[in-house]
Amino acid sequence: MRSKLEWRKARLIDVAYPAEDVRAMTFAVDGLRSTFDPGSHTNIKVTIKGEPAIRTYTVLPSAAGTLKIAVKLHPNSRGGSAFVWQLQPGDETEMTEPENRFELSWRASHYLLIAGGIGITPIYGMAKALAARGQSMRLIYGAKSRGQMAFAGELSDSLGAGLQTYSQDDGESFDLEQEFAVLPANAEAYICGPHGLLEAARNLWQKSGRPMSRLRFEVFGDSGRFIEQPFDVEVAHTGRSVTVRADQTMLDALLEAGVDMIYDCRRGECGLCAVSIVDASAVVDHRDVFFSAEERHEAQKMCACVSRLCGGRVLIDTGYREEAAA
Missing domain, CATH: 3.10.20.30 (Beta-grasp domain)
Structure with a gap:
């Protein structure tokens, strides 16, 4: 059981590379409604080993009538990222109207946004929306290297001191327990990243005694532990x-x-x-x-x-x- 998917014809019109191994693609989409909320995702039809399949990606802020996604070329990919990486401007596929299961509540006095690697994709839109409304917020963004931090420059320009980045190659890491400890009582945290980061955040949030309803996260399907086998x-x-x-x-x-x-x-x-x-x-x-x-x-x-x-x-x-x- 799931909500009905509304498929639309889509044509790739622009390609950019905001970070190492990250390809941002903008599609012109027929009959697309004008707006969608940060954290939304779309489904895209791909072909893997000659067979049709569907993959899901976060949609990034983009112009009316378009959908923009950013996809990391994953070494353990089941084939979805490899397919979209080979698309060229003018190529056509189908995408769905965005839907959202990772919504901002707009009820908190302060928002802590946490992104790990390509987990920045939903967090990026949230940060822009919160900043546009003048909401109290902080974004912490970690990746293996600074070269793998998509949109870090743009976020730094718009958030200033509200953005803190951490590079594993530079020996940096953020302290989730401390981050949670200093939050106001009615603050909320939104997190997207590798499975281990999400699990650590959930355990530390629960340990802090904060309501679990005020911790929101988006999950990647790949745990990073094993390569897919039949x-x-x-x-x-x-x-x-x-x-x-x-x-x-x-x-x-x-x-x-x-x-x-x-x-x-x-x-x-x-x-x-x-x-x-x-x-x-x-x-x-x-x-x-x-x-x-x-x-x-x-x-x-x-x-x-x-x-x-x-x-x-x-x-x-x-x-x-x-x-x-x-």
């Missing part, structure tokens, strides 16, 4: 077995095989697509932020939309029973 999935009580390719998610493979699934976010946040793990012959690579660290360690469930097996076979139970449905 694996087999057997669905208990159905007799169905499917192979999940290295370039597809378990959720997509199950849906293509006609397995009934409940799902929504496709980003490991909502937990609707979680399945029970009956038996697994290899390590489960959990890439969600729905389950706690303890739950992921127990490996009794996994989010089908992002998590996967490191090869081998897994027997799952979706909880669906034909006799119950009847």
Whole structure:
């Protein structure tokens, strides 16, 4: 289950490179509504190994009638970033009307924005929107090197002292515990970056005693721990077995095989697509932020939309029973 996707014809009209291995692409999109909120994302149709697929990217602020995305060429890519990187001006594809599951609340007295690497994409739009309204805010932005910090120069010009950058190559890192400790009581934090950063932020926020509703995050599907491998999935009580390719998610493979699934976010946040793990012959690579660290360690469930097996076979139970449905 998910909201209905409204597809539009899109033509690439501009390409830029705001950082190392980051390609920013602007598309002219037919019938696009005029505005969308920061944190929104779009789906784009790609072709991977000759097969059609869909990938999701944050939309950046851009002119009316256009959608702009910034994509990092990931070494462990399942094929989406490689496809969009080879697009040239004039090439056509299809994109969806943006939707938003990472919205600013506009209710806080102060906003702490945190970006790790290409996680700057939704944070960038939020920072610009907050600055335009004169909201109290601070943005901390970390990456492996300063050359990998997309939009850092532009953000520095607009935010001034409100931006603090940290480069791992320079031995710099930010102290999330201290950052959270000095926030006003009704402040909110918005974070996007690698899985480890999100997990650390969630644990430290909870430790601080602050309401979890005031910590918002956007998830990357790649945990960075393992390279994608194909694996087999057997669905208990159905007799169905499917192979999940290295370039597809378990959720997509199950849906293509006609397995009934409940799902929504496709980003490991909502937990609707979680399945029970009956038996697994290899390590489960959990890439969600729905389950706690303890739950992921127990490996009794996994989010089908992002998590996967490191090869081998897994027997799952979706909880669906034909006799119950009847």
